[in-house]
Amino acid sequence: MNHHINVLIERMHAKVNPQEATAMSAYMRDQFPFLGIKSPLRKELLKEFLAQHPPQKEWVSVLWNLPEREYQYSALDILLKIRKQLNPNDLPLIESFITNRSWWDTVDLLAANAAGFLLLKSPLLQEEFGEKWLHSDNMWLNRTAILYQLHYKQDTNEELLYRYILTHAASSEFFIQKAIGWALREYSKINPSSVKNFIENEELKPLSKREGLKWISKNN
16 A cells, blocks of 8 residues: 555545444435544645645555545545546546445445546447446446536436436335436426427436426526
């Protein structure tokens, strides 16, 4: 392990707060253990560390594989700081983070701000990876397929977005229904008439419809 990242790990471990850790874990449905470091302090510790040590890609995996959730959050912060240095060859690495220690708090950032960022730079790869994630038996990869275009705005591939949504439109999984609504809501800011027509004419779950129409309803 790079000794530099050990410095950050030791600084974070020194801030363990068992009472906060219990509360934070409970908020996340006890999916993960926590150190009990609230976000402002965690970000300050990382900022101070990175001021002394330029971020390196290998640190992301080191942090990701530690048990406490704050380490995954710090790994994500580092990944997003260096994302302009990444290339499509890093998509399998990002995919491994999506499928390992998976929950909405990390998957959504990875989907829209890491995977989506890389695929926007390499649009010819969008369908290749999108199809793979869409038909995976991993629900979080399905969610990623629906959400990776979240920040694309005018660059959204509407045909892919709608097809991916319809593939999982009948899902009873809350996180899929919510992702569909979120993706539609964001795209409605660019093409409200298209989204409204899509929602009115396709069989979507009530949650997906309700979430998808929020921006349109608010602005009409």
